[in-house]
Structures are given as structure tokens and as C-alpha cells.
Amino acid sequence: MSDIYLFRTALRDLIRPGKLFAFAILVALPFLVCTIVKWKTSPEEYAATTYYGIWIAMYVYGFVLTMTSVIFSSGIIAQEVEQKTIVYLLTRPLPRWRILLMKYLASILITTVVCWLTTLAIALATVGPTHLGAAPLAHDILFMPIGVSVYSALFLLMGTLLNRPLILGLIFAFGWEYLIVVLPGYGQYCAIVTYLRVLSPHEMPAWMNKWALLSASIVEPPTRMLSWIVVLTLLIVTLGASFVIFSTREYVPREEAG
Amino acid sequence: MIVLERASRWYGQVLGLNDVSCTIPAGITALLGENGAGKSTMIKVMTGQLKPSAGRVLVQGELPFANPRVFRKLGYCPEIENNYDQMTGQEFVTLMAHLAGLPSSTLKARVAESIETVGMTSAAGRKIGGYSKGMRQRIKVAQGIVHDPDVLVLDEPLNGLDPLGRRDISTLLHDLAGRGKCIVISSHILYEVEQLTRNMLLMAKGRLMAQGDIYQIRNLIDSHPHHITITTDQARSLAKHLLDLPYILSAKFNAQDSRLLEVETHAPDQFYAQFPNIVLEHGYNITHFDSPDNNLEAVFKYLVSG
Numbered sequence: 001m002s003d004i005y006l007f008r009t010a011l012r013d014l015i016r017p018g019k020l021f022a023f024a025i026l027v028a029l030p031f032l033v034c035t036i037v038k039w040k041t042s043p044e045e046y047a048a049t050t051y052y053g054i055w056i057a058m059y060v061y062g063f064v065l066t067m068t069s070v071i072f073s074s075g076i077i078a079q080e081v082e083q084k085t086i087v088y089l090l091t092r093p094l095p096r097w098r099i100l101l102m103k104y105l106a107s108i109l110i111t112t113v114v115c116w117l118t119t120l121a122i123a124l125a126t127v128g129p130t131h132l133g134a135a136p137l138a139h140d141i142l143f144m145p146i147g148v149s150v151y152s153a154l155f156l157l158m159g160t161l162l163n164r165p166l167i168l169g170l171i172f173a174f175g176w177e178y179l180i181v182v183l184p185g186y187g188q189y190c191a192i193v194t195y196l197r198v199l200s201p202h203e204m205p206a207w208m209n210k211w212a213l214l215s216a217s218i219v220e221p222p223t224r225m226l227s228w229i230v231v232l233t234l235l236i237v238t239l240g241a242s243f244v245i246f247s248t249r250e251y252v253p254r255e256e257a258g
Numbered sequence: 259m260i261v262l263e264r265a266s267r268w269y270g271q272v273l274g275l276n277d278v279s280c281t282i283p284a285g286i287t288a289l290l291g292e293n294g295a296g297k298s299t300m301i302k303v304m305t306g307q308l309k310p311s312a313g314r315v316l317v318q319g320e321l322p323f324a325n326p327r328v329f330r331k332l333g334y335c336p337e338i339e340n341n342y343d344q345m346t347g348q349e350f351v352t353l354m355a356h357l358a359g360l361p362s363s364t365l366k367a368r369v370a371e372s373i374e375t376v377g378m379t380s381a382a383g384r385k386i387g388g389y390s391k392g393m394r395q396r397i398k399v400a401q402g403i404v405h406d407p408d409v410l411v412l413d414e415p416l417n418g419l420d421p422l423g424r425r426d427i428s429t430l431l432h433d434l435a436g437r438g439k440c441i442v443i444s445s446h447i448l449y450e451v452e453q454l455t456r457n458m459l460l461m462a463k464g465r466l467m468a469q470g471d472i473y474q475i476r477n478l479i480d481s482h483p484h485h486i487t488i489t490t491d492q493a494r495s496l497a498k499h500l501l502d503l504p505y506i507l508s509a510k511f512n513a514q515d516s517r518l519l520e521v522e523t524h525a526p527d528q529f530y531a532q533f534p535n536i537v538l539e540h541g542y543n544i545t546h547f548d549s550p551d552n553n554l555e556a557v558f559k560y561l562v563s564g
Contacts, residue, residue, distance in 0.1 A: 002356040006353070013344070083340045085338075087336045088336070088354060088401070090306070092354070093326035093327070094326065247324060250309065252302055
């Protein structure tokens, strides 16, 4: 019962009006842009599923999913520590790992819903409401929670280890993940996005495929099997490590001593 | 009961708590010390937020750090002013009650009861962000007692409270102590706790300077003379009689008020026993009698400066 109440409280905290406004912009922006592009492009030249693929791969997976995950998951502990309200959570008889789990679940639920709504908005604007079956919408809807879970677990781990995890999380999400996949060699194997792209492929224009194949021209991309193993292992290890660290680490700022 | 056995805690090179051993029994115990004396570190160690670097701490016989069994019996009212400002007082206490594992059947009633106990029923529906400092203190106390803990630790709970609030919280703490609860209350304002309890722990520079009944502690400090001021119309005559007593060190007249006599003794108990007899025997009219050394401030000064 206490777990459910904590989950609900965490959920409510994540959908406060200010945050809802930001979510609305994230969802509305691609819808507007895609609608304008579709309107400006002649029907013969307009490749709906390709546009859908670009937006999902670049905007949803490359921005919304990572950005929302890093903000929410890295802040699960950091925010409580910063506001000093962590003392209320850590002096209650609920095991620490369960506190973390409930907050993590609330975080991935909201992130997933935002990604779903964005994906749906993009699908409606690109392929249209009558041709939704033409895009891999169902696959994206099913796979997105896995992508959210693995990114969120990694950022959660950063949050349990670091006092200010947001900056490092942003550097990872928008620096490392973007840079490493275009470098030649095995570097792409060190980016989560590589495995997510294998597991959730999207139709891309030829020029983008050539650019993306810069590294793949030297090293083969991972197989689906390997991608599943890496993603699930990463999820389990980062989540497990977060639970262990949160259960054993002290979360009292040094300046509080005295 | 809380037991500290040679507990130390350091932060890198900084010593927060230095080899502290003590037993805190049922009843109200005040933890006193100036800012930076180590009170907060000691409280954090007792409430399982920090692990001692050396020694150990036991709360109701168990190590408190991340120990749910201890937290079922422990209530904690932190010093921080930050609460969940976006929540109402009712929601905050309800969340804390849920986290404390209260069963659904009793939870609502317990929340209402604890809010009522701290006099916050009428403001419970308002957001904490709009509360005054005193109201925040009260709602923090409410969340600390909502699960009826055996041990209650309050970090500076009287800060920001008006006289009425202080009286209410004092009454509440006395009630809880009367029910056999172990209550630790920290403060750097001495007169506050002096009115709450005589049992105290005095901290300075991370060390426990003294523990026990404040008056007994005072009496043990024989190296410091005990000052007593007496106002009477016959100050000179009284001084003559008092100086005949072997344990009176000095008697001084006040330059501004010739009726005011200041006496120094190294045996206050003997003096207090003998003094009424002298007054009655010689028929002195005593209009004022006071000892500035009988309050906590004086004891604290002696211990810390000594």
C-alpha cells in the first residue's frame, strides 16, 4: 500500500502544470512541423513513412526519449537531496530500494506516455489517420518502454552516484551517444542508441543511411540477438546497481553536518 | 532507548562527532550545544542517516542505518525548513503515514489525530508552501508522531514557534514522555529546553561535555564558585554572618545598590540548607534571592570555556 501511495505521489509530482506545458510543446512541435512539410511538399514527392522514420529516430528516440529520461530519472534522488526532503524518505521503514523502484516506475511511465503521444502525433501528421498501418507505429509503441527503461535506469544510476547528475547525463545523451556512433571502428558498440536502432529500425532516406554507415562500413552493426542481450543486461545491471548503491550510501550533504 | 558506544563520525579531515558514549533513556532528553557543536551529526547518526566512522549506535537495540525495523519505532522531525511545498499539510502527513507502514484501517484516523495534536486541523488543507515557519514546525512534528513511535528525535523543533506553539509542543512532548517514549530534542537556545527537561546532553566541538541532570552537573563543577545574589535592607549584617560560614568564599556589595549582596560559595547545597536558618534566626527581610549560576546558560558557559 505504501509503495502504491509513493508511486502515485511521484507520478503527481511529475505531471505538475509547468511540466505538462513542456510536454505539450514536445508533442505539438513535430505535429506542426510535419503538417507544414506535408502541406508544402507535392504528394508525388512526399514519402510519408520515410518522414515518419526520420522523426521517430531523430526526434523521439534521439531527443524526447533521452531528454525526458535524463531530466526525470537523474533527478529522482538529486532533487530530494537538493531540497533536503530526502531525510523524510530515508527515515521511514520502507526499504530504500522500494522507494527508488516506485519513483523509477513513475518516471518511466510518464516518459513513455510522452514518447507515445509524440509518436502518435508524428504518425498522424506524416502518414495520416487513415494510413497509420503503413508506419511501424505498433512496433514503436511496444518497443518504446524498453528504450525508456534502459536510458532511465542508466540515468538513475548516475543520480544515485553523483550529486549533480544532470550535466553528466546530458553530456552522455547528446554528446557521447551522438558522437560515438559516427566514429569509425567499434565505437558504435558503446552507444545505447546503436542497439535501439537495430531493435527498432526505421525507414531513412538514402543520404542519411550513407552518413550513418560511416562506421558500419568498417564494422558490422550488432545483430538483433546481441542488441537484445546488451539492452536487457544494461537494464538489469544499472537498475540493480542503483538499488544497491541507494540502499548503502549516505545521502546527507556535508554542509549539513554540525 | 538510544545507546552510543564510543561513536565517532568524521567527514574527511573534519570531526563531526568525537568518541561519544551515552545512554538516552525514556523521557525527554535535551541535546544542547552551539552551532557546529556536533548536535546535527549526532542526530543523523541516531536516526540512521549517517553511519558512525567508529564505534556504534543502537536504537532500541538495533543499528539504525537503513534499518526498516528501527524506523518503525522511530519518529524524526528534521531541522530543515524544506518540506514538500506543493503538498497540503494533510497530504504530507498522509504520505509519511503511508511510508511508515500504517495499515489503511487506522491511517486516516491517525493522520487526523496527529494533525489535531499539533493544532493544525484548520490549516491542513492548505499547501505547505504557504505555511509560516511555525506552521511548518507543527506539521513536521505531526509527521514525526503519526506512527506513534517509541523513540522521537526532534532537531530544533521550537525554532520559529510563537509562545503558544512552544507551549503546545512542550505539552505534547511531556504527554509522550509520560507514556514512556524516549524523546531527544536538540536546541542551541538554552532557556527553551531548560523549561522542558532537566536531563541533558551537552555537546561542544563534537564531544559530549556532560550528561545527566542539569543541577547535578552544576554541582559537580566545584572548581567554579557558585554565585548567589541577595537583596535585603540589612546587607552588611547579613554579609558578616555569611562570611563566618566556612564554605563562603566572598561577599561583595553592589556599587549601585547597597542592598544587593553577591555571595560566592563552593558548596551551594550546604549554603541553601543553612541560609533559611540564618535568615530566621536574625530576622532578615529578604526581598530578592537568585542564583545566576542555577540556569543552563551558566552551566554551559562553565563547561565549554573550562
